[in-house]
Amino acid sequence: MIAIFDLDETLIHGDCVTLWCQWLCEQELIQDIDGFLQEEQLLMEAYRAKILDQQDCMNLVLRPIIHLPIEDVHSLITQFVHEKIAPIVYLAGQRLIQEHYEHGDDVIIISASPQMIVSSIAHICFNVNQCFGINVVQKDHHYTTKIQGVIPYQSGKVNVFEIYLTQHDINPNDAYRQSYFYSDSSNDLPLLEKVAYPNIINPDDELRTIAEANNWPILHFTTTLQEK
Template sequence: MARNLALFDLDNTLLLGDSDYSWGEFLVREGLVDAQDYFEKNRAFHEDYKAGQLDMNAFFAFSLQPLIDHGVTTLQALRPKFMETVVKPMIAPGAAALLDAHAADFRVIITATSSFITQPIAEHFGVDLLIATDPEIVDGCATGRIAGTPCYQAGKITKLQDWLASSAQAFEQSWFYSDSINDLPLLEWSDHPHAVHPDDRLRAIAEARNWPILSLETA
């Protein structure tokens, strides 16, 4: 019998915060990027994202600069510290129960955030697959460009459908959980859309369409 497909956004859904934004702040604290310049640009891009107006190519050129400056190996070595000190305290108290509710399903974290940042997070959650925005790596070095389709807005559907086309998996129904209006295309694509800690625009749509609205702020 075919399994169901359970899709989860990451930032502000399974996490009570944004891992991409927090990674930038973490690099500032580690002394790897200039504090004032990075904070200002990171905050501006974050506001663009919340408004649904993020230029993903421009953002990745900015956010991947530390990978170019310091090298993939150096920043990989910092990911365990980032996980312990930043990510784990951000995990929503109800995230584990939600994931457990879909234990029999094929579970996917699908996020606009770079796979460089989110790979260890997905491993921690124990999901079956991570679909994220992939940084282009050539000869072990980051180029500052995106490899393939950005996993953002309708690009999430493109990335998911590309994987489905290449996979031998067959699924009966799909669930998707997200907080963001940016994920409206994938929410509409899924059979069972759920809004989690939704922003104001997504909340209005969820209420109008009678989609379930969840909070994972308590276990």
């Protein structure tokens, strides 16, 4: 069995890109804070409207740190995860991942957020090593903002999952018959509709309506580490 998880608003009570942008401002890495945060809000509105250009998103959220060596970026991200993400992890999400591990299932996180941030959150907060986000080109030991590879957004999550299956020599038909997918967002319908066990967590209004029509389980995660 394979358990696939979305990240933002599914395993954590928030969006890691929004929180990253706010944290960059707190760290005084942004000069025009008001303009930067306004641009981020416009991108989030585009995401909810399903018209987001992910390259625009990467341009904004990575631009403030591309002058830093990769090692320094990773140190910043580690600090960010401990300060801003760890406190808002859903305890039920952590338990659910642990239950899948105890049943011998593979666990994967697939997120339309930057891979460098996703991988750090997956490892630090959930002990998950198999994770996929948006990758960017590296040049001279620095990250750039240029996206490379498949973007795990909307139908791209299906493509990323099938790349994982190919890498592990798993037949896709067999995999889909034995896979769970947990998500909050109607953006993830392409993958939710393919797996045998779609599970909905704290859904948006559109996804709630679809889940109820299809009798998909709807889970409500509330308590975070911060609220424990």
